[in-house]
Amino acid sequence: MAVTISDVARVAGVSKGAVSYALNGQPGVSEGTRDRILKVAKELGWKPNLRAKGLSSAKAFAVGLVVARDPRLLGTDPFFPAFIAGIETTLVEHEYALVLTVAASADAEELGYRKLAADGRVDGVILTDMRVEDSRIALLESLKIPAVTLNRPETSSPFPAVCMDDTEGIAAAVEHLVSLGHTKIGHVGGPQSYIHGRSRRLAWQNAMSKAGLEAGSFIEADFTAAGGLAATAELLRSAQRPTAIIYANDLMATAGQSYAQSLGLSVPDDLSITGYDDTELATYLNPPLTTVPADPLLWGRVAAQKLLSLLGGAPAEDVYLPSPKLVVRASTGPVPRTPKN
Amino acid sequence: MAVTISDVARVAGVSKGAVSYALNGQPGVSEGTRDRILKVAKELGWKPNLRAKGLSSAKAFAVGLVVARDPRLLGTDPFFPAFIAGIETTLVEHEYALVLTVAASADAEELGYRKLAADGRVDGVILTDMRVEDSRIALLESLKIPAVTLNRPETSSPFPAVCMDDTEGIAAAVEHLVSLGHTKIGHVGGPQSYIHGRSRRLAWQNAMSKAGLEAGSFIEADFTAAGGLAATAELLRSAQRPTAIIYANDLMATAGQSYAQSLGLSVPDDLSITGYDDTELATYLNPPLTTVPADPLLWGRVAAQKLLSLLGGAPAEDVYLPSPKLVVRASTGPVPRTPKN
DNA sequence: ATTAATGACTGAACCGGTTTAGCTTAGTCA
DNA sequence: TGACTAAGCTAAACCGGTTCAGTCATTAAT
Numbered sequence: 001m002a003v004t005i006s007d008v009a010r011v012a013g014v015s016k017g018a019v020s021y022a023l024n025g026q027p028g029v030s031e032g033t034r035d036r037i038l039k040v041a042k043e044l045g046w047k048p049n050l051r052a053k054g055l056s057s058a059k060a061f062a063v064g065l066v067v068a069r070d071p072r073l074l075g076t077d078p079f080f081p082a083f084i085a086g087i088e089t090t091l092v093e094h095e096y097a098l099v100l101t102v103a104a105s106a107d108a109e110e111l112g113y114r115k116l117a118a119d120g121r122v123d124g125v126i127l128t129d130m131r132v133e134d135s136r137i138a139l140l141e142s143l144k145i146p147a148v149t150l151n152r153p154e155t156s157s158p159f160p161a162v163c164m165d166d167t168e169g170i171a172a173a174v175e176h177l178v179s180l181g182h183t184k185i186g187h188v189g190g191p192q193s194y195i196h197g198r199s200r201r202l203a204w205q206n207a208m209s210k211a212g213l214e215a216g217s218f219i220e221a222d223f224t225a226a227g228g229l230a231a232t233a234e235l236l237r238s239a240q241r242p243t244a245i246i247y248a249n250d251l252m253a254t255a256g257q258s259y260a261q262s263l264g265l266s267v268p269d270d271l272s273i274t275g276y277d278d279t280e281l282a283t284y285l286n287p288p289l290t291t292v293p294a295d296p297l298l299w300g301r302v303a304a305q306k307l308l309s310l311l312g313g314a315p316a317e318d319v320y321l322p323s324p325k326l327v328v329r330a331s332t333g334p335v336p337r338t339p340k341n
Numbered sequence: 342m343a344v345t346i347s348d349v350a351r352v353a354g355v356s357k358g359a360v361s362y363a364l365n366g367q368p369g370v371s372e373g374t375r376d377r378i379l380k381v382a383k384e385l386g387w388k389p390n391l392r393a394k395g396l397s398s399a400k401a402f403a404v405g406l407v408v409a410r411d412p413r414l415l416g417t418d419p420f421f422p423a424f425i426a427g428i429e430t431t432l433v434e435h436e437y438a439l440v441l442t443v444a445a446s447a448d449a450e451e452l453g454y455r456k457l458a459a460d461g462r463v464d465g466v467i468l469t470d471m472r473v474e475d476s477r478i479a480l481l482e483s484l485k486i487p488a489v490t491l492n493r494p495e496t497s498s499p500f501p502a503v504c505m506d507d508t509e510g511i512a513a514a515v516e517h518l519v520s521l522g523h524t525k526i527g528h529v530g531g532p533q534s535y536i537h538g539r540s541r542r543l544a545w546q547n548a549m550s551k552a553g554l555e556a557g558s559f560i561e562a563d564f565t566a567a568g569g570l571a572a573t574a575e576l577l578r579s580a581q582r583p584t585a586i587i588y589a590n591d592l593m594a595t596a597g598q599s600y601a602q603s604l605g606l607s608v609p610d611d612l613s614i615t616g617y618d619d620t621e622l623a624t625y626l627n628p629p630l631t632t633v634p635a636d637p638l639l640w641g642r643v644a645a646q647k648l649l650s651l652l653g654g655a656p657a658e659d660v661y662l663p664s665p666k667l668v669v670r671a672s673t674g675p676v677p678r679t680p681k682n
Numbered sequence: 683a684t685t686a687a688t689g690a691c692t693g694a695a696c697c698g699g700t701t702t703a704g705c706t707t708a709g710t711c712a
Numbered sequence: 713t714g715a716c717t718a719a720g721c722t723a724a725a726c727c728g729g730t731t732c733a734g735t736c737a738t739t740a741a742t
Contacts, residue, residue, distance in 0.1 A: 053699055
């Protein structure tokens with residue numbers, strides 16, 4: 001069996017309580033005794049038992065993340081693994097663990113949070129993929145679980161948000177394309193029920209009108225390759241056929257690019273394309289993709305920091321991360337003189 | 342405060358012990374009393390407190406996964422998210438949770454396991470990315486943590502392995518290319534320190550000799566897009582330049598394909614390409630990629646099942662999953678008459 | 683009829699910590 | 713000198729379960 005606090009107490013010749021005080025740096029023991037207890041604890045190789053600690057202090061020393069995605073499509077999104085890695089870099093420093101739940105449906109998602117709460121598995125959670133009407137806010141309030149959200153939801157939320165503005169990058173993409181002579185710039189967006197799907201569309205729209213252009217065609221897709229392909233097909237056969245398309249993520253952009261090429265179009269000679277995320281693959285495509293880095297690693301790290309400080313009693317203030325800058329590669333070029341069919 | 346077992350005992354007019362027996366379906370209470378206790382528990386809305394349960398039974402009701410990857414590259418591998426989703430589908434049914442740790446280095450990986458063990462965070466772990474000389478086996482034995490491995494490691498292991506044979510798919514890729522007339526078939530493999538990097542290379546090698554061909558050029562890459570590109574470049578400028586390349590994963594294949602195209606080569610007219618994984622994107626590339634599905638979802642589900650049954654005392658027998666079959670798409674075609682430069 | 687065995691249940695110990703209440707002892711001040 | 717205070721520590725309760733040892737009544741065996 002492992003060394004317990006009682007073993008330390010016995011060897012040091014004091015009571016359990018004194019050991020607890022000493023180990024937690026609390027008053028109630030003299031300097032001399034404290035040092036002696038600490039020394040004995042070290043000699044015996046004492047390690048706190050998390051379960052016992054959790055039972056008496058009603059804490060889990062863990063934070064939760066519920067990922068709501070179709071499991072089959074989860075692998076296609078490069079955001080989560082890197083985001084999780086970012087969370088971890090913070091957690092390891094604080095002896096916290098990450099409990100991950102994957103939910104296939106909205107119901108399963110809610111159930112996921114309820115279970116984490118009911119079982120006391122976590123002390124707080126991180127909310128990703130914020131939705132325009134997000135029922136999770138109220139749910140977590142009722143469950144009394146502290147949370148941190150990625151970007152500020154539109155509904156009022158008592159939880160701190162870790163914000164990374166994506167409108168600047170999209171606006172830069174529009175300006176970049178406009179400077180190349182494009183006037184018909186379409187947008188293949190994510191679901192508008194997500195705030196990042198929405199904000200990217202609005203950013204595109206605003207940047208267009210700022211440039212004195214009509215917003216042009218918008219198609220609501222679903223962040224998947226299949227959705228990106230279908231949306232691209234629709235845009236390319238539309239009357240107002242664009243010469244450039246801004247996609248809300250790299251996956252859709254990649255699928256769109258491949259589809260355009262399969263039609264015999266050249267990217268960027270016949271069609272310019274931009275993505276969002278800057279996945280590793282983006283650099284290695286033919287042509288390499290002009291895109292906006294999302295930096296999920298940083299986002300995860302800061303979100304976890306914010307959550308831990310919130311658990312420590314810090315005030316719930318929002319954090320603003322630097323806006324990612326457009327990375328120009330070869331998938332964007334001058335507007336074609338005579339569009340090809 | 343939540344309803345405790347003592348509350349149930351008081352209301353039902355019995356002792357705590359009787360309630361515990363009744364709720365766990367253990368002998369020691371009569372049918373009538375048991376029903377009464379169960380009824381009271383339900384009425385009061387009693388839910389077991391995991392922490393308390395864990396403290397007395399010395400269990401965590403969670404399993405662990407330590408992912409050792411460069412966090413920056415983690416997002417590029419579609420395997421993990423889907424694998425994790427598979428694990429979850431099993432765990433939710435058994436009221437278990439998944440504790441995820443991300444490690445950037447080998448040292449951090451070992452520390453990750455040690456911490457999970459020391460803190461009693463998990464009752465067992467799943468080992469992925471098995472290496473030829475895998476020190477984790479001995480480590481987990483010494484930490485006394487039950488484990489399940491993905492495929493059987495070469496070093497002797499007391500842990501059950503959940504095996505999915507990848508040699509059949511690679512062999513099928515070779516046969517497919519041979520039937521198209523290819524004789525010079527290269528291989529861009531993963532690190533040979535990984536058993537799946539090694540087994541795929543051996544499968545390629547064996548299939549080649551079985552077809553009466555020389556094995557041809559092999560390059561050891563690292564499963565990344567950058568590595569795939571570099572390896573492809575090396576193969577294409579070699580004296581024994583292949584007309585077809587079998588990659589150990591889709592990411593390298595995609596990077597290789599894009600690179601070949603950027604040189605002005607046509608895939609598959611000048612160069613045939615196959616991958617491994619069958620990521621969502623594979624279907625949407627231009628041309629769509631001939632590849633072998635890895636089914637990480639199934640693998641995760643079964644691995645978790647095996648681990649839970651192991652924790653339940655079941656014998657440590659290996660499980661064999663069906664070998665995935667080659668999916669032929671448009672990235673493979675007849676051998677070119679006169680190879681282009 | 684006596685003893686043994688069984689079933690149903692209780693009380694208390696236990697898991698390994700935290701925390702409260704209380705007890706000594708020494709020091710301060712009037 | 714006596715009352716009061718504070719520091720330093722102990723004993724015990726507590727968190728919410730599990731489990732062991734023992735009590736008592738009933739039934740079976742001799």
